[in-house]
Every structure is written in C-alpha cells, then in structure tokens.
Amino acid sequence: MYHYISAPPTPNDRLRYNLSVPPAEFELHLDMLQRLGYTTISLYDLYAHLKDGAPLPPKPVVLTFDDGYLDAYTEAFPRLKARKMTGTFFIVTDFINFRNPNHLTWAMAREMAEAGMSIEPHSRTHPDLRNRSHNFLVWEILGPIEQITYYAYGERRRPRFFCYPSGQYDDHVIRFLKTVDIWAAVTTQPGLVHTLQNAYTWSRQRVLPGMNAKQFARLLGESV
Template sequence: MNSRSQKGKLIIIITLLSILLVSTFAFFKFKNDTKSNNSSETSSKEESVSIDSDTENDYSKDSNRFEGIKLTSEDVGVPVLYYHSVLPDSEVTTPNEVTISPEKLKQELEIVKNLGYTTITLSELNDYLNNKIEIPEKSIVITFDDGYTDNYIHAFPILKELGMKATVFMISSQINSGYYMSAEQLKEMSDYGIDIESHTDTHAYLDTLSYDEQLKEMTESKRKLEEVLGKDVTSIAYPFGNYNKDTVKASEAAGYTLGFTTNKGLDKRTSNKLELDRIYVSSTYSLDTFKERLLNTK
C-alpha cells in the first residue's frame, strides 16, 4: 500500500515538473519572439525616419536657395535679358550684333552679379507673377534664343562657374542638327538646372501664320522638347518678337503659362503673362551701355 502511494506521489511530481518545464520554455520563447518583433518594428521605423529625413534635406536645399537674400512679394518688376550666339571672336566669320564672345558674356554676367542681382528660373518668375510668391528683391532672368551648340560649349561653363540660372529657348526642329544643340546636350543642361523652353518648332514668323498653323508650331515644339527633357515645357519666346492676338490665344491653348516678346521693359504682375518684355543685349554695346540699359529700363 505504501509502495503504491509512493509511486503515485512520484508520478504527480514528475507530471508537475514536466508542466513547469514546458511552461518555462513557452514563456521564454514568447519573450524572445516579442523582442525580435519589436526590434524589427524599430528598425522599420528608423528606416522610415531616415527616408523622411532625406526628403526633408532635399526640400530644404530648394527652400534655402535664397537664404540670406532680401526677398519681396511687391510688384517691383523683373528684367529679362536675352542673348543669342556665344562664340570667340576668332571663330566669327562675319561679325554681327547677336554673337557675343565668351569673355564679354562673362564680364556682363559679372556686372549683373556685382550689382546684387540674383538669377531666377522661369518657374520662380511664374510663381512670383501669378502666385505672389516671394523672390529676391533684385531678381533677373537670363535667356538665350535659338539653342545654338555654342550655348552649351561656351555659355554653359560660364553659368556654372558663376552659379547662375538661365533659360535657353530652343528651336525644336533643329535638335541634333549640328549647328544647334543635341538632345543629349539639352538634357544635360536641363538636369543641371538650366531651363530649356520653346522657341517654336521652325522659328517661323508667327504673325504671318493662321491660328491653326501657329498652334501647330507651338504644340509640336512642346511635344518634342518634353520628349527630350522628360519634364514640362511651359514657356515660349516668339521668334523675331513677331506675334499677334492669335499668337497669344494659341500659346494659351498649347499649354504655355509665360510668353516672351522682344519688347523692352520689365515684367510685372500687371503684364500680360503671354506678352512679357525682355531687354536685348547686343554684342556691340559697351559694358557701360549694358549696365545703363539694365539699370534704367522701366
């Protein structure tokens, strides 16, 4: 009887120990799994924070472009200079007023910089004119018409050296034609931060064309440039400065928000955004004349 009782007690003890061991094992396994899951979640959160931080850093670079510069949202008027070809004098077979030497271009852009001007993009100009977004108090836009290869070879390095923004109005039918920039050159400049915009498809005298013909010039140019650049083209400069009421209507219908003429003046909020003024720069101007035209244009 005692023997049976002892055996029964032993069985109970063994059973209890087994239950205790299983429970202990289950407890520690659950704890480790929970710790592992928490670690994984923490890692994911840290990764998410890192991505968000990178995004913020990219955004802050753009938002701090004008850091330390006095800004304004007042309608002060913005000068828009326009150039054409940039070639060394030794390469110019027939001297002309639309071909400036790299040396003189650099001198003029240094004057712009020394006068305290900040170059802005057409997107920034559009935001200022249409949305009252602040820009530097002394803002300026630099433009080059036609899209000659020499803009890439000679003007682009100067702009990079001086840290200046600029816009090239490109004749889209001339892309890859040799005398004008290639698709690769346009893309490189665009990726760097130089605006590439429309100068129509064939550089036609727009005021001699019907509305439909003008619209085709503008839509074809926009389409071709956007295919090359992979970004929206929203501004146009009218060839020879020639335009009429149909030009303005066609520009809007084609999806342009800014249109530039060759009329002399500053661009203000009261200006027709598809009839904006510019200031012509002739290679025959002395540096004093260049400075005077910049400072005294109203």
C-alpha cells in the same frame, strides 16, 4: 536677351554680329551681375512670384538665350554653372531633330535641364507665326512643347513659356498659347516691367556686343 555666345565668323555679317556676344564679354556681364548684387532666376520663379506671391531674391534677373545654338552648351552653360546661375534657353526643335551642327543636341539640352537650366520652345522651324492656321500652330508650337517635355525634361515636367520667332505674333497665336497651357511668352520689345497682365508680351533687354559697363548697367535699369 542673348543669342550667340561666340564671336561672329565674319565681322561683315552685321545681322550675325549684333546677335553675337563673345564669351569673354559674356563673362564680364556675369561678373558685373554678381558685383551689382543680382541673382539669376527662371521664368518659373518670376511667374510663381506674380501668380502666388512667392518671394524673389533682391535684384532678380532672367537671362534668356534664343535659338539653341551649340555655343549655348559650350560657352554659356559652363559659365552659368560655375557661378551657380541659371539661364532660360529657347530652342528651335527641328534644328535639333535634324542634327544641325551649329545647334544643340537633345543630350546637351537634357544635361542642361538636369543642371537647373530651363529649356523652353521657340517653335519648330522659326517661321513668322502671324496669319497662320490652327494646324500650323499645332505643328510649330505644340510639337516642340511635347518634344521638350520628352527629350529635355524626361517627362518630369513640361515647358510653360514660349519665345516668338523674330518677336512676331498676333492675337491668334496668343489665344493658341493659352489653349496649350503656356503661361507667358517673350518678345523682342525692350522693357523692364513684367506683370500677369502683359504675360504674353513680356519684354526683354537686348544685349549687344561691345557694350561697356555703363551701357550694360543701364540695360538692367541701373541709374548710371
């Protein structure tokens, strides 16, 4: 789980600092994944494997990027593309709709999707989704699904995965995701085991800035 692929503008901003992996470090991570024999896959690949037994490459790994920051396009995307790797980008659609300059544009999201990246919803405005009405969830979850279908995937497919804003959810949100045909959702809880049984609470390993090779390998579940 990545957020920003850029150095934080102010090093004293601890929250932003911990969400920011500088591009040079990100490149080292990709090099290490290749050296250790990992193959990046999409959540679609993972789901097809769990559901239908579709084969996966040895050492599969899903790289996720939250919030749809501009550096997903300027820093992460070109480095993934150059290595023929894939990434899953969870976007907050109103940041795009209102042309927030720190976020992607729909043209960028579409270009990334056409180059084999997954563009999936992370809500409309990034609210806490717990204890909300049905209508609120329609606005925050179904709206983004429809916009991504149209603007990023050109109506050739629709998103099937969801990322809870700040990792927060309740049973109502999970039930809602099932009714709108979302197949699985990711949290911010750490872990390495993903099954159909825990599909609406899939764990992710948080990549922090300044990790050394050993720490990064441990995150992958390597015994080092």
